[in-house]
Amino acid sequence: MRNxxxxxxxxxxxxxxxxxxxxxxxxxxxxxxxxDKVGISKDxxxxxxxxxxxxxxxxxxxxxxxxxxxxxxxxxxxxxxQDGAFGFLYAYMRILSGQFDTALVVSDTKCSxxxxxxSNITNISADPxxxxxxGIDEISSAAIQAQDYMQRxxxxxxxxxxxxxxxxxxxxxxPYAHKKGRIKVDDVLRSPMLSYxxxxxxxxxxxxxxxxxxxxxxxxxxxxxxxxAWIRGVGWGMDSYFLGDRDLVDTTVLKTASRxxxxxxxxxxxxxELDLIELSEPFAPQELLWYxxxxxxxxxxxxxxxxxGTTEMEGNIPVNPSGGVLSFNPYVARGLIRIAESAxxxxxxxxxxxxxxxxxxxxxxxxxxxxxxxxxxxxxK
Amino acid sequence: xVRNxxxxxxxxxxxxxxSDVTLSELVYEATKKGLEDAKLMNKExxxxxxxxxxxxxxxxxxxxxxxxxGLGGFSKPVIRIATCGSTGGSVFHxxxxxxxxxxxxxxxxVGHEKMSEGDSQGVMSNVTDxxxxxxxxxxxxxxxxxxxxxxxxxxxISHERARAATAEIxxxxxLAAFDNPYAHLKIKCTIEDVLKSQMLCYPxxxxxxxxxxxxxxxxxxxxxxxxxxxxxxxVWVKGLGYAGDEQWLGDKDFVEWLSPITASRxxxxxxxxxxxxxELDVAxxYNPFTWQELLWYxxxxxxxxxxxxxxxxxxxxxxxxxxPIAPSGGTLCTNPIxxxxxxxxxxxxxxxxxxxxxxxxxxxxxxxxSAMGGVVQYTAVTVVSKNL
Numbered sequence: 001m002r003n004x005x006x007x008x009x010x011x012x013x014x015x016x017x018x019x020x021x022x023x024x025x026x027x028x029x030x031x032x033x034x035x036d037k038v039g040i041s042k043d044x045x046x047x048x049x050x051x052x053x054x055x056x057x058x059x060x061x062x063x064x065x066x067x068x069x070x071x072x073x074x075x076x077x078x079x080x081x082q083d084g085a086f087g088f089l090y091a092y093m094r095i096l097s098g099q100f101d102t103a104l105v106v107s108d109t110k111c112s113x114x115x116x117x118x119s120n121i122t123n124i125s126a127d128p129x130x131x132x133x134x135g136i137d138e139i140s141s142a143a144i145q146a147q148d149y150m151q152r153x154x155x156x157x158x159x160x161x162x163x164x165x166x167x168x169x170x171x172x173x174x175p176y177a178h179k180k181g182r183i184k185v186d187d188v189l190r191s192p193m194l195s196y197x198x199x200x201x202x203x204x205x206x207x208x209x210x211x212x213x214x215x216x217x218x219x220x221x222x223x224x225x226x227x228x229a230w231i232r233g234v235g236w237g238m239d240s241y242f243l244g245d246r247d248l249v250d251t252t253v254l255k256t257a258s259r260x261x262x263x264x265x266x267x268x269x270x271x272x273e274l275d276l277i278e279l280s281e282p283f284a285p286q287e288l289l290w291y292x293x294x295x296x297x298x299x300x301x302x303x304x305x306x307x308x309g310t311t312e313m314e315g316n317i318p319v320n321p322s323g324g325v326l327s328f329n330p331y332v333a334r335g336l337i338r339i340a341e342s343a344x345x346x347x348x349x350x351x352x353x354x355x356x357x358x359x360x361x362x363x364x365x366x367x368x369x370x371x372x373x374x375x376x377x378x379x380x381k
Numbered sequence: 382x383v384r385n386x387x388x389x390x391x392x393x394x395x396x397x398x399x400s401d402v403t404l405s406e407l408v409y410e411a412t413k414k415g416l417e418d419a420k421l422m423n424k425e426x427x428x429x430x431x432x433x434x435x436x437x438x439x440x441x442x443x444x445x446x447x448x449x450x451g452l453g454g455f456s457k458p459v460i461r462i463a464t465c466g467s468t469g470g471s472v473f474h475x476x477x478x479x480x481x482x483x484x485x486x487x488x489x490x491v492g493h494e495k496m497s498e499g500d501s502q503g504v505m506s507n508v509t510d511x512x513x514x515x516x517x518x519x520x521x522x523x524x525x526x527x528x529x530x531x532x533x534x535x536x537x538i539s540h541e542r543a544r545a546a547t548a549e550i551x552x553x554x555x556l557a558a559f560d561n562p563y564a565h566l567k568i569k570c571t572i573e574d575v576l577k578s579q580m581l582c583y584p585x586x587x588x589x590x591x592x593x594x595x596x597x598x599x600x601x602x603x604x605x606x607x608x609x610x611x612x613x614x615x616v617w618v619k620g621l622g623y624a625g626d627e628q629w630l631g632d633k634d635f636v637e638w639l640s641p642i643t644a645s646r647x648x649x650x651x652x653x654x655x656x657x658x659x660e661l662d663v664a665x666x667y668n669p670f671t672w673q674e675l676l677w678y679x680x681x682x683x684x685x686x687x688x689x690x691x692x693x694x695x696x697x698x699x700x701x702x703x704x705p706i707a708p709s710g711g712t713l714c715t716n717p718i719x720x721x722x723x724x725x726x727x728x729x730x731x732x733x734x735x736x737x738x739x740x741x742x743x744x745x746x747x748x749x750x751s752a753m754g755g756v757v758q759y760t761a762v763t764v765v766s767k768n769l
Contacts, residue, residue, distance in 0.1 A: 001483050024510075054463070055442040060435035060507035061465035064755040067625045074624050074643050078471050081436070081463040082445070090460060090475060097481035098383045099651075125442040129403075234484070238459040241449045253456060368446045373459070 003218035004095045005228030006347075006379065008038035009340035014178040014209030014328035017112035023057065026210050027108055028069035034104075034212045035071070038224060042071040045214070046100045051080045051087030051107040053332045055121050058113065070106045070212075083107075083280075084211060084336025085236075085365030085375045091215055092231055101217040107333035108210030118206050118331075125368065131243065138282065139203060141369035143195035145248035146285035150197065152249055152300070155288060157197060159303035161188035163284035164201045164326055166312060171323025173352035178207045178328040202284040202326075209330030211337045229343035229379045232360075233265030236375035243369065251293030254364075254374040258294050261362075265378040270362070271296045274378075276318045276345055276355045277311075278338035279364035282325045286371060290364060291319070293374070313355070321345065321353045335365020339377055346381045385769060386480045387608035387615035388730045389487075389601050390419025396565040396596030396715045398497050404439055407597045408451030408493045411720075415489065415599035416453075419611055423453040426601070427485040432462040432472040432492055433719030437507065438499040452491060465508055466667070467623070467754030468492060469598065469722020470761025474621050476602050486607045490600045492723035496593035501718070508756055514630060521669070522582035522590060524756050528635040529584060529672035535636045536687035544584065546693040547671035548575040551588045551713065553699065554668070558710025560739035563724075565594040565715040584672070591669035596717030598724045605769075616730040619747075620652030620764035628758060641680035641751070641760040648762040649682070654747075657682045661764075662745040663732045664704060665725040667752045668711045677751065678706075681762070700742055708732070708740045722752025726763050733767050 012018070012030050021029065035042055048070055052062040059065050063072075063079040076094075080087040084107025091103035111118065122138035149155055162185060171180035183201065191201040221228045235257035240246050258270070267273045277294065281287035288302030296317055297305040305311060311319035320326075322341040325334050342361035344350040350358075360380040367373035392414025399407055408431070416423060429452050431445050441447050445454075445461035452459065464471040469492035476490035505521045517523070533543050552572060558564035570588055578587035608615040624643035627633040645657070654660045664683065668674040675689035683704050684692050692698055698706040707713070709728040712721050729748030731737040737745075746768060752761040 053442070054435045054437060058507075058511065059509070060437055060504055061463065061755055064465070064508055064625070064628050064758055065510050067758075068628060072625060074626060074639060076623050076647070077625050078462060078475065078623065079464050081432075081461045082443070086460050090462075090478070093478045093482035093484060096483055097478050099478075099481065121442060124440070125446060127447055128440060236458045236460075237456055238446070238449055238454055240455055241446050256456060257458075368443060372446055 002096050002098065003230060004092055004215055005218065005221040005230045006213055006343040007216045007221050007224045007228050008034055008214045009343050010034035010037060010212045011176045011337060011340060012210045013176050014207040014330055016178060016207065018110065018208040023108060023110050024066055024069045027066045027106055030210045030212050031070045031106060034214060038214055040224060044102055045071050045104045046102045047076040047091065047094050048072040048104045049078055049080060049087045049091040051082060051084040051105065051332060051336060053081055055124060056109045056332055071104060083365045083367045084333045085339060085377065088213060088336055088339055088377065089234060089236060089375060092234065095215055095217050101220045103215045104212060105336060106212045107336040109330040109332045110208045111206035111331060112208050136243065138369060139195045139198060141243060142283040142286060143198045145370040146197055146283065149249045149285055149289055155285065155303040157189060158185055159288065159306055160202060160285045161185040162306045163281065163287045164188050167320050167324045167326040170313060170321050170353060171327035174323050176328065177323040179205045180323060180327055198283055204282040204325045204329040207328045207330045209328060209333055211333045211340050213336065213340055227347050229346045231377065232380050233261035233263065233267065233378040234376065235260030238373045248370045249289065251289060254290060254293030254371065255295065257374045258376045261376040261378050267378060270294060271317060273360055274317055274362050275358040275360050276321060277362045277364065278320055278322060278341045280325050280335055280338055280366045282329060284326060287319065318355050321350065321355055335375060338363040338365060342379050346379050384481045384483060385605035386477050386602050386618045387605065388618065388765065389603045389608050389611045389615055390415045390421065391727045391730060392418055392599040393563040393724060393727060394597045395563055396594040396717055399495065399595035404493065404495050405448045405451035407495060407595060408448045408491055411491060411597035411599040412451060412453055412489065415601050419601045421601065421611065425487055426453060426457065426489045427487050428458040428479050429454045429489045430460050430462060430472050430476045430479060432468040433494050434465055434468060435463065435504050435508065437504045438501060439495055440499055448493065452489065464759055465754030466718055467722055467752040467759040467761045468719045469724065470752030470763060471623065473600060473723055473726050473763060474623060474761060477618050477621060480602050480604050486604045488602050490602065490723065491597060492720035493597035494717035494719040495595045496717055497595050501593050522585050525670050525673060526582045526585050528757060531635045532672065532676055538690065542690060546675060546690040547589060548572045549693050550671040550674050551575045554707055554711050554713040557700065557708055557740060558714035561709045564710045566592050585670060589671040591712050591716035594715050594717040596715065596720045598720040598727050600723060600727055614734045616734050616765050616767065617769050618763065619766045620648035622647030622762040625759045633757065635757060638680050640758060641677065644760040644762045645681045648764050652764040654764065658684060658704060660747060661704065661749045662747050663708065663729060663742045664706050664749040665709060665728045666706055666711065667722060667725055668707055668713050669716055671713065674706065705742045708742055722761060725750035725752060730765050733765050
C-alpha cells in the first residue's frame with residue numbers, strides 16, 4: 001500500500017462570528033494561505049474533497065458555492081456530506097488508489113449565519129415519524145448518554161467537569177480557539193443546566209471556522225516538505241439509528257474503528273504508543289467515554305483516567321491539547337481540525353500547545369447523535 | 382500499481398410514486414436486490430457509500446444515519462456523498478476509490494431518492510448562492526431553458542429543426558421505457574403529443590422534461606481478485622472523470638460546456654478511448670431534458686460541435702443505431718435524483734454484461750454513463766467494459 005502524508009494544514013481562527021468574511025471568502029483565504037504556506041500552486045492540487053453540509057450552510061448542494069474558492073475549478077472534486085474527517089478519509093483513498101498524488105480537503109461551518117436554534121438542525125436528523133417530535137437533538141441525546149454512563153459506572157459530575165476545565169485551559173495556548181479560560185470544577189458545577197446532566201460549561205460553543213489539509217503520496221510529499229505527517233492507520237464505522245436500538249454507553253463502533261486503525265498502524269498498546277489524542281467531545285462526558293472506546297483505559301474507567309491526570313498536557317497521554325470541540329466548534333469541520341491539530345503536533349508546529357517530542361498521534365471524529373459514527377486516524381512522524 | 386475494480390452486482394427498485402415504502406425501506410429494496418444479483422451475504426460487504434440530492438428534499442439532515450438499516454450498514458464504514466444531480470455518479474466513483482485504494486475488497490454503492498416526499502423545485506432553487514442568483518432561478522427548467530436557447534443561437538440552428546429533433550428524442554426515450562421494468566413513466570407519445578404538451582418554461586414542454594420519481598439503485602463493486610470469484614461476468618470500471626465549472630451563470634459557456642467536456646476526456650483517457658463515437662457501444666446519458674440530450678452528444682465527443690441534431694436525424698441514437706442513447710428510457714422517464722446517476726452506470730453495466738433484457742443493445746461491450754449536478758455545474762462520467 002502506498003504511503004500517504006499530510007504536507008500542510010491550515011485553520012481560520014475560530015470565532016463566535018466572523019462577520020467580515022463570507023464562507024466563500026473564508027474558504028478562499030484559507031486555501032490560498034495553505035497552498036502558499038506549503039509552497040505549491042493551485043495547479044499542483046489534483047483533487048479536492050469538500051466536507052460541508054447543506055443544512056448547516058443554508059445552500060443546497062453546498063459545494064457548488066465554494067468550488068471556485070478552493071481550487072476546485074475543473075478538477076476532480078467531490079463533496080462528503082459528513083464531518084470533515086470523512087472527507088479526509090475519502091481524499092486519502094483517492095491517493096491510495098494511485099490515480100492522484102495530491103489532494104486538498106476543506107471543511108467549514110459558519111454557525112453565526114444560522115438564525116435558528118442549533119438544536120433545530122440536529123433535531124432534523126431525527127427520523128420524522130417517531131423520534132423528531134420528542135425534540136431529540138444533539139445535546140439531549142448526549143444528555144441521555146451521560147446519564148446512563150454516570151449511573152452505570154459511577155462517573156461523577158466532578159470528573160466530567162474536569163474535562164471542561166482541562167480543555168478550556170488548554171485552549172488558552174491555541175490562537176485558533178474560540179472559547180478559552182481558566183475555570184475551576186466549581187465554575188462548571190454552578191453553570192446553568194442545559195439538558196440534565198449537561199451544564200453550559202460541559203457543552204461546546206457554536207463557532208465560525210474552517211480547516212484545510214493537503215495530502216500527498218510519498219514521492220510528492222518528500223518533494224514538498226521534509227517534515228510530513230504520515231497516515232499510518234484509519235478506521236471508521238456507523239452504529240444503529242434508532243436510539244432505542246442502541247446502548248449509548250456501548251462503544252463497540254469506536255472500538256472496531258480504532259482497532260482497525262491500530263492494526264493498520266502497527267500499534268499494539270495505544271496507551272503507551274500514542275503521544276497524544278485529539279478526540280471529538282462536543283459534550284464533556286463523551287471525552288471520558290471515548291477514552292474507553294479508544295482503549296486507553298478499561299470500560300467504566302474514563303473518570304479514573306482523568307482523575308489521575310493522565311490526559312492533562314503534562315500527563316502520559318495528553319488529550320485535546322488544542323482545547324478540543326469544547327473550545328471551538330465550527331460544526332462540520334471539527335473532525336478535520338482534530339486531524340490538523342494531530343498533524344501539527346507530529347510536525348512540531350503546534351506552537352504554544354506543542355506536546356514535546358510528539359511522534360505518534362490519534363485524531364478522532366464523530367457524527368450523528370451520541371457518537372453514532374466514529375472515525376479514527378493515526379498519524380506519525 | 383492500479384487495482385482493477387469491477388461491478389459484480391446491481392439492484393434497482395421499481396421507480397415512480399413509492400408510497401408503499403419509507404426511504405430506508407426503498408434503500409433496502411435496492412440493496413437486497415444487489416446482494417441477490419451478486420449472490421453475496423450482507424456481511425461480505427466491507428464498506429458502504431450512499432448519497433442523495435440535497436438533504437432538504439427528504440427533510441432529514443444526515444440521511445445516511447436514517448437509512449443505515451436499509452443499507453445493511455450497521456457497524457460498517459459508511460460515507461455519504463452529495464453532489465446534487467451528479468450524486469449517483471459521485472457515489473459510484475467514491476465506491477470505486479474505496480476498492481481501488483486497497484482498504485476494502487467489496488463495497489456497496491447506493492443512490493436513493495424519494496422525490497414525492499419533498500418540494501423538489503423549491504429545493505433546487507436553493508442550489509445557488511443566497512444573494513444574487515437565488516431569486517432568479519425558477520427551479521430546474523428555468524436554467525436549462527437558458528442553455529437551450531443559447532445552443533440554438535450559437536450554432537444558428539432554427540428552432541423548428543431543434544424542436545423536431547428534440548420531439549424525436551422524447552418519443553424515443555418514452556417508447557424505450559416500456560422495455561425497462563424499473564422505469565417510472567410509461568407513456569405512449571407521438572411527435573404531435575410532445576409539441577402539444579404543456580409549456581413549462583420556453584422552450585421546454587412537459588414531454589421534454591423528466592418526472593419526479595422515487596427510486597433507489599445499488600451497485601456492488603469488487604477488487605479484481607474478489608470479482609473473479611464472485612461472478613464470471615464482471616463489468617470492469619475502465620474510466621472515471623468528474624469536473625465542476627463556474628457557479629455564476631454569467632461566467633459560464635452553456636454551449637461549449639467545460640464541465641462535461643473535461644470530465645469525459647478524463648474518463649476516456651483513463652479508459653484508453655480515443656474516438657468515443659466509434660468505441661462506445663452504448664451511452665446511458667443523463668438526460669432530464671430533451672434539448673440537453675442533444676448538447677450532451679457534442680460535449681461528450683460523440684459528434685462535432687453543432688452536429689447533435691444530425692445524429693438524431695440520421696437515426697444514430699436509436700437502439701439499433703451507431704450510438705444507442707439511453708436504451709433504458711433514461712432520466713427523461715425516470716428521475717429519482719440521488720439514484721439517477723447510479724442508474725445510468727447500472728444500465729450501462731447491464732448492457733455490457735448482456736443482462737439488459739428487452740432493452741439490450743446487441744453486442745455491447747463498452748458502455749458510457751453520465752450524471753449532471755448543480756445549476757449547469759457538475760458532470761460525472763463513467764466508462765465500463767466487458768473487457769479488462
